[in-house]
Amino acid sequence: MDQPSAFYTQVDEHEFESTTATSSPWDESLQHGGPPAALLAHVIEQTPGGGPGGIARITVDMLGGIPQGRMRATSRVVRPGRRVELVEASLSVGDRVAVSATAWRIVTSPDATRAQAAPALELPPLPDEQPQEFFPGTSPEWGYGRAVDWRFVEGGYAAPGPAALWARVRIPLVAGLETSPVGRLLVVADSANGLSGELPLAEWLFIPPTLSVTVLREPAEEWLWFDARSTIGPHGRGLAQATLADRQGLVAAVAQPLLVAPR
Template sequence: MSYFERTGPNTYRATHHVGGAWATNEQHIAPALGLMTHAVELDRDDRRDDRLAVGRLSYDILGTIPIDEVEVRVAVLRPGRTIELVEAVLAHDDRAAVRLRAWLMQTRPTAALEGTSLARIAPPEEMEEWDPTSVWPGGFIESAQVRRRQMEPGRASYWVRTPLPLVAGEDVSAVAGAAGLLDIANGMTVRAHPKDIAFPNVDLTAHFFAEPRGEWLGFDTTVSFGATGLGLTSSVIHDVHGPIGTASQVLTVRPS
C-alpha cells in the first residue's frame, strides 16, 4: 500500500489512499505536494552530489486532480553553486494542476547559532488520539494518524503521521515525507463544519530552518476567516525536537 506507484520516468499512478476530503473521487492535494518534492530531490541528486537542502516550498494549486496517473516535470530556473531555484509542475492529461517553486540551499555548520523563539507544542504522547474522519471523508484522511489538543474552533496543536509510503518501493526523504502531510493543516481545526462552509486552499508555502526528524510531524495552527471571502491557515511546523519551520495556506471561504 502507498499513495503513488511509479509508472515511468516521470509518471505516477495515484492509489485510492489519496482520495480527497472535499470530493472523494479527486485527489487530496497533500500526497501530491510530497510527490513533487520527491521529484525535485531526485532531479537534484541526478545533477549534483552536494545535497542542497530544501529551504522553501511554494505551491500554487491550479485545479483539482482525479485519482489517476499524473506526470511531474522538473526544471532549474536559477542554477547556482550554493543556491538554486527549481520548478516542478504536476500535470494530469497534459493539464498543469500544481506548480511548485523550491529554493534549494547549501548547508553549513551553524550549530553554535542554533535557536528559535517559536514556542514548542506538547509531545505526541501527551495529546489525545483524534479521528479526523469524524469531520472529513476520503482515503487520505482515513490513512492519517492524528493526536490533537484543541483550544477552540480554528485553533489547535496536533501531530500527524502516516504508515503508508509516499511512492511504492522508493526511498523518500524526511522533507518529502513531511511535505506530503503539510496540506492536512487546513482540516485539522476547522472554524466551521465543511458541510456548512467550503474553505479550500489555493496555495501552500512552507519554509524550513531544519530538516524534520522522526515519524511524527507537529503543527501549531490558527485558522482565520476574513469578512470578504478570504481566509488563512497558518502553522508552525514541528518535529519531536521542536519547531522546524512554518506553513501558510490562503483560503477561498464559500458559505453554502
C-alpha cells in the first residue's frame, strides 16, 4: 500500500481532511491521537497573540473516538499577555467537538539563559533501520505506524514494559506545509502509552483520554529520543510517562492518565 504524502490535507483556511496515515491500530475508521494533537498544536501556533511565544505546555483532551474525515478547526486566545498567554483550540467533526486543547505560550529570549542551561545528553547511537513490527494482530500496513520511523534500543511494540527508542516522522503534518518542530514532537508524544504498556494488550485495555506535554524547548533535530514507561496503580488507573530529547538535551516531558481494565 502506498504511503500518503501527509497526515492531513488542508481543504480551506479552517478545514482539514485526514489521510490513512492518521489511522488507529485498532479501528481504521478512527484516528490515532498523535496526528490530531499535532494538528491542534499547528492551529495554536497559527493563532495571533500578544507576543512571540512558543508552546510551553499543551494539554489535549480526546472527547471520544476521533473519526476519519473532514475536521473544522477553531482557536482563540483565552488569556492574552505580552510574555505569557493561554490559547485554546478544537477540532470538530460535523457538529461535535472531537478533540480539544489548551496551550500556554511563553515568550522566548534567545540565549538569555544559555549559561544556566542543562548540559547536552549522552544518548545511545541511532540504530540501523529496523523491521517495523507493531502490536500483535496489527496490520503491517498500519497507517500511523508506517508514517513514523521507529528504531528501538530497548523494548518494542510487541514487548510489554518500558521502551527506549529513536523516532522520526517520515511525512509532513499538513500537505504542502513544513511541519514545525513542536508539531513533529506532538505526532509521536501520544505514543507513550502504546509503547510502554505493562500488561498484554490482548487481555487488557489502556485508555488515555488526555495527553499533557510540557515543552522545555523546540527540538533541534529530526530524530527524537523517546524514553517511555507506564505504572499501574491498584484501583484501575495507570500513568504513562515519557521524556523526549535530542543530543542537545531534554526537549519535553509527557504524561497520560490511563483507564486500565480487563477486556
